Amino acid sequence: MKPAFKLQDLLQQGDAALAATSSLLGQQMAVIDCEGVEFMTPGQLDLLFADIPEAWDFLTLAQVLESHSLSDALAQQISQWITLRSGQVETEQELSSTVTPKGIDRLLSFLPIFERKGIRLYEVNSQQSVLEPYIYSSEVNGFLQALHDEGFILPNFDWGVWVDDAIQYVNEPDLLHYADLLTLQKLLTTHVRMERFNSGNLAQLLDNGHILEVLLQLVAIRESMADIEQVVPTSSVNRITATRGDIIQQPVDAVVNTTNIALDIGGGVSEAIHAAAGPGLKEECRKLKGCAVGQAKLTRGYNLSVPWIIHTVGPVWQGGLQQEDELLAQCYRNSLALAALCPIQSIAFPSISTGFHGFPIERAVHIALTEVDRFLQNNTSIEKVIFVCRDAKVFEVYSKLIKEMLDPSVV
């Protein structure tokens, strides 16, 4: 008999209980009795289902949720959650690496720790035999943090279908010599996700030297990058400015359009850009077949006075637990990465997601400045980034944060 948890109790115990139960559900090692629960917040759903395999559909999930105890309202909510998640999973072709040489360097700073022999990198919590019995050292936790911070973990990667590949790399470490950066990212993403699914997975990889092997291959990749690309950290100071005005009237090589997944004409920025660019833009957008949240696509400027338009889809604010921060950061990273491939030296951004999409302004501006600053530090082709603010309030926030975050004379 599998242990049966009561959802009502888990909700009362809080987020940690939901997250801890998630891996048991994913492994079909427990069932949940949902009796009496009519509603869960999106954040609670995310925690409870964080570790269920991507391939599960509603029916499979309903089995571990004891379908007889599911109310119609909760069933509908869960089925919407599944649909939403499957829409967020990127296809293989769409996955791209946003890891910077600086990010690799940060990860490689952990190399000496994994090279040292005999140092304790984890303990087994004997008090807890099922839920999260492994406690990792601060070094390993720092490493995991760096993986997240520097974009090594691919947020929308369907890692569940990659588990067999990951195991093959563990069994045949020589294969790692052929792995490129994106493959290493898939590998690390799978291992990190697996840890929650299968506590102790990481401990095993530390013990058998796999993490060390992965880092050694990263050293090789980093060395080959240095040959092609002279990474001279450049300063972003004076290259980032904010101005009040209309996005369609900027003297730049490219403007960024904040749009929707269908790349259709919407309100706000997208309406202004389409009105100025004319029907040719609509036609080209139609051929692009949409754009996922956080991604970016390029078109010509048509009747707009700028040659290029970069279209990106900002996340809709849903309270902050739906990866909105990361998705917004991706909008800036992907737009800039695209611009860097084109003859674009200056680019105007609107304040993505802060209009109809409802993102809190200060939080959005903080993300915008962090990402643009980080990108420009490793890029020399883009000389100027202008944040164009239609509203006085938004402009005020940009001015304040540019001073606080980017001006070295301000401490």
Ligand code: ADP
């Ligand atoms: P989203 O759907 O991503 O929230 P919006 O177009 O609704 O995008 O708004 C994004 C931001 O751009 C908001 O701060 C809004 O005030 C501002 N904005 C709207 N129209 C323009 C424009 N023509 N030029 C510059 N900024 C604009």
